[in-house]
Amino acid sequence: MPKQVDHEERRQLIAAAVCRLAGRNGLQAVTLRQVAVEAGVSMGLVQHYFTTKEDMLLFAFHVMSARVEQRIGAAVASLPQPISTRSLLRALLTAMVPADEGTALEAPLWVAFLARAVVAPGLAGPLRQGGQMLRQFVVELLGAAQSAGEVPGHVDVEMEAGSLLALADGLMIHALIDPDGPTAALDTLDYHLDRIFARPPT
Amino acid sequence: MPKQVDHEERRQLIAAAVCRLAGRNGLQAVTLRQVAVEAGVSMGLVQHYFTTKEDMLLFAFHVMSARVEQRIGAAVASLPQPISTRSLLRALLTAMVPADEGTALEAPLWVAFLARAVVAPGLAGPLRQGGQMLRQFVVELLGAAQSAGEVPGHVDVEMEAGSLLALADGLMIHALIDPDGPTAALDTLDYHLDRIFARPPT
Amino acid sequence: MPKQVDHEERRQLIAAAVCRLAGRNGLQAVTLRQVAVEAGVSMGLVQHYFTTKEDMLLFAFHVMSARVEQRIGAAVASLPQPISTRSLLRALLTAMVPADEGTALEAPLWVAFLARAVVAPGLAGPLRQGGQMLRQFVVELLGAAQSAGEVPGHVDVEMEAGSLLALADGLMIHALIDPDGPTAALDTLDYHLDRIFARPPT
């Protein structure tokens, strides 16, 4: 029985190095050598697990997406019971803004992938899919809330869903460039949640 | 005095090539050699006018910013008289979304610069300044409209200004990744303008 | 374990090319590309074995030093028995003057390194050390000869050791510039050996 190594684990290890590197210095600083050094493995090993650099980046992107989902899940789980639609939505959106430490580390990476997706179709596909699924989820959330009377009837849930997600991405970028951005971003998100989940005047 | 050429013009020529290249293939595809080829000049010339690649990118960024302003100005100028605050604001925001051809060409470039600014402080500075000036302008616009009764009193103009600009950036990115994005983006902007410039129920 | 090659051997191969090149055209003609051509390998290989050009030159210097020692050793070994202190010293010194073919090839290289050491501290260190060790050796040689009565008591062995070595270097340079230099250099060395190893008048 030969030495058995966990392929997936190795790939995760390497992808993590890619993420650290890209988050710190940008995607253009991700070279095979740097990745190998960052991961503490040989350059050959990196290329053993990823045929091409493109593959590696794509996998790293999926890893990052999974991490974002995980972080959102954790944020939702730590919410005080009972979980209202609004608090759930807020947890989801704040996880996309570099206010907490985890997001702050991943946001540059996320932006790097976004920017690359614009010119690299291979990356755009998964990103588009993920975005649409997320949007659909928010639409359903808002729709349910509207049915429950938490959201006024004149609110266009489709529009608001897309808006909130686009807004979150926009705020993320501004937050990364402007040092005062993160707190302002949270305030802005709350402002819009207040607006959407408005108590109707009695 | 020897042969005199218009330095600014040359720099513009080269910067234009940088923009085309970056818009087409991303900023990481902007190499001195490619720039020289794209501009139809020698590589030596490129370096005659830009000491360093960083200089070149920074200048190209300023050129692009100027072009965006110009496009906004043109859009505003072609508005039917009399120009309402809302139509002015709409012209400004739609110029940031890749709906028309001009913006569609520049948006990838803009995103590329945004992404690089996250990891390159030299680029972040000008970008931050420009963003704050723009925000201030929108704040004043909305404030005036509120004073004139076009915007309800309960609207937080500061929040809405920041939101609209972040939203525009977010929509731009989504529009670049999703082929259906541009039209959806315009609808979304109009939805929010409708909301902000709501006719109060008489 | 993958293909294993003798690193030292490769480095020697490349260093030899460096020495040939520098001896022929001067150190400033030593470029990575030229070295690769001269050694008959790819430029990538050169940089596989030497991280930096500085490293390469330093290694080449050590190789040259070793060669000089080797040549001296060979000269000493081929001396007729019994080996007198004076003949040993003469062998050592003549190995530093481009009279024989081997030294003639290495002398320009040696001078090139000397000149660079003046402005490159990284090179000066090893050179200084080697020089001091050599000087100490000659001092001991002369001291022993003095104790044995082969050298008059009024001779300052420290002075003479330093003088002989400086003289050898000076003669080497003159010999390289003046075509008649080499033979004159040998005569000069013998003149001083005669003087130092003077038979006292009975």
Added chain:
Amino acid sequence: MPKQVDHEERRQLIAAAVCRLAGRNGLQAVTLRQVAVEAGVSMGLVQHYFTTKEDMLLFAFHVMSARVEQRIGAAVASLPQPISTRSLLRALLTAMVPADEGTALEAPLWVAFLARAVVAPGLAGPLRQGGQMLRQFVVELLGAAQSAGEVPGHVDVEMEAGSLLALADGLMIHALIDPDGPTAALDTLDYHLDRIFARPPT
């Protein structure tokens, strides 16, 4: 009458910059741009006065030689009267060793030229001529001293002349590499002058 500039003066100005640069960072650091910056003129001007870089270096070499002569002359002039042959010779030799400040600045430059002369025939010619003239001068000096009884008859003035000059060059190089070199060099020179100008035992 057009603007008249002193060609020679300009060339001297530029050559001085070359000397400063080469003395500080080595001859390989002498580039047209650096020279222009160091001299405070435009690069074009440098090339106006020197057709080629080789020309420039050659001229700089002559300038340096002239300066050395001048420094020797000054040293001789400041000697206490009456000037003995020995003190004159000593002044001449010490001017070649980087003990005083002036020589310390020029020595690296001198070594750089020596090293280049080994591989650049254009530089070797003048250097050889200068060396032979100097040697002839010392021979005559020593010959006269011998005739006057200041130097014992058994001394070979030709040999000693060549030795002293080679020794001075060798000491100069060692002095540049070893921080203790300069003082040791002066001691060594005096040691040999003592030997040559030995008072015969009465």
Added chain:
DNA sequence: ACTCACGGGACGCCCCGTTAGT
């Protein structure tokens, strides 16, 4: 007399992918 614009080439460094091998 003097200068700028410009071309073209080289340099040192770095990087990626392949391959031969253990």
Added chain:
DNA sequence: ACTAACGGGGCGTCCCGTGAGT
């Protein structure tokens, strides 16, 4: 499974020489 050796090419930088032009 994993690695080292290696080739080839690209990058940003620098530099020199020419020539048009004032």
